[in-house]
Amino acid sequence: MTDALERALASLDVRAGSTRRHTLPAGGDIVLPAGSTTLVYLLSGEITGDLALGSGCEVDAPTGDGRPVSGRRTLLAGDAAMSLGCRRLVLSSQSGAEVIVVTAEITPSEIVASLPGTVLVTGFARLEPAAAALAGNLGPRPDGLACERPGDTVVCRSMIRSVLLSAVRAWASTGAWPAPIADxxxxxxxxxxxxxxxxxxxxxxxxxxxxxxxxxxxxxxxxxxxxxxxxxxxxxxxxxxxxxxxxxxxxxxxxxxxxxxxxxxxxxxxxxxxxxxxxxxxxxxxxx
Incomplete structure (x- = not known):
């Protein structure tokens, strides 16, 4: 990782919003609204979304390769997606899925301005195992039991920031940022x-x-x-x-x-x- 990227990630200002765990039935869907930064982590199953032309980038975690993508794309367990809210995005599941959905506010900066509207990270769990483990513990537990320990709000905010930073780092590691200066x-x-x-x-x-x-x-x-x-x-x-x-x-x-x-x-x-x-x-x- 370059010094410039380290400084950019260190200065990235992320404020956590809501965190939800969704269990989608076969044929179910979730909507990522326009105007809000949203992180989606897939715990199990599959989800598919239709990306507008030129609005997305897909990062392959095992190789670090990145490429522009558009049209219908499918995520599997261990994959992640981050939407900057440039447009409304509907994610649907044919067979059912369990997903973590986190909303956040990110202060505008050079690295944020250069991000594509949607970043898909295939194999996120392999690229960022610690962040993926944190993501799996966000939101209400599957058994419905709430955790009321002191400091939970602070811990949850730190977890969300870690997951979001990892998604940004996965995209930036493709070499897309900072853009090389030709002169x-x-x-x-x-x-x-x-x-x-x-x-x-x-x-x-x-x-x-x-x-x-x-x-x-x-x-x-x-x-x-x-x-x-x-x-x-x-x-x-x-x-x-x-x-x-x-x-x-x-x-x-x-x-x-x-x-x-x-x-x-x-x-x-x-x-x-x-x-x-x-x-x-x-x-x-x-x-x-």
């Missing part, structure tokens, strides 16, 4: 920023690394990366800030390490990109 000069710039996000990166400095004039560099960078060089530097810094805050670093420590002139400037940048204050992000990470 070797721009790739050199991106690598330098990733390696030292706290450096005082000026446009002139970045342009010199790319061996281009300032004007040409800014234009080519925006065309290739979809954002300005300054926007990219800020994006990398915020990802690193999320990782450090998750690890328990203080807001002031992170602000200084990432080259911000003041804590207030860092707070404004962090809130603008994530929607919450860095102190709130840190507190939520420490209590998750």
């Amino acid at each position: 070797p000069f721009l790739a050199r710039v991106a690598a330098a920023v990733e390696a030292d996000p706290g450096h005082d990166w000026t446009i002139d400095h970045l342009a010199s690394l790319a061996a281009m004039s300032r004007t040409v560099f800014v234009e080519r960078f925006r065309d290739a990366m979809g954002r300005s060089p300054a926007g990219y530097v800020t994006e990398v810094r915020i990802r690193e800030a999320q990782r450090r805050l998750d690890a328990g670093a203080s807001v002031s420590e992170v602000s200084r390490a990432l080259g911000y002139a003041s804590d207030e400037g860092f707070r404004r940048a962090f809130r603008r990109h994530t929607g919450i204050a860095p102190s709130a992000w840190r507190a939520r990470a420490l209590t998750a």
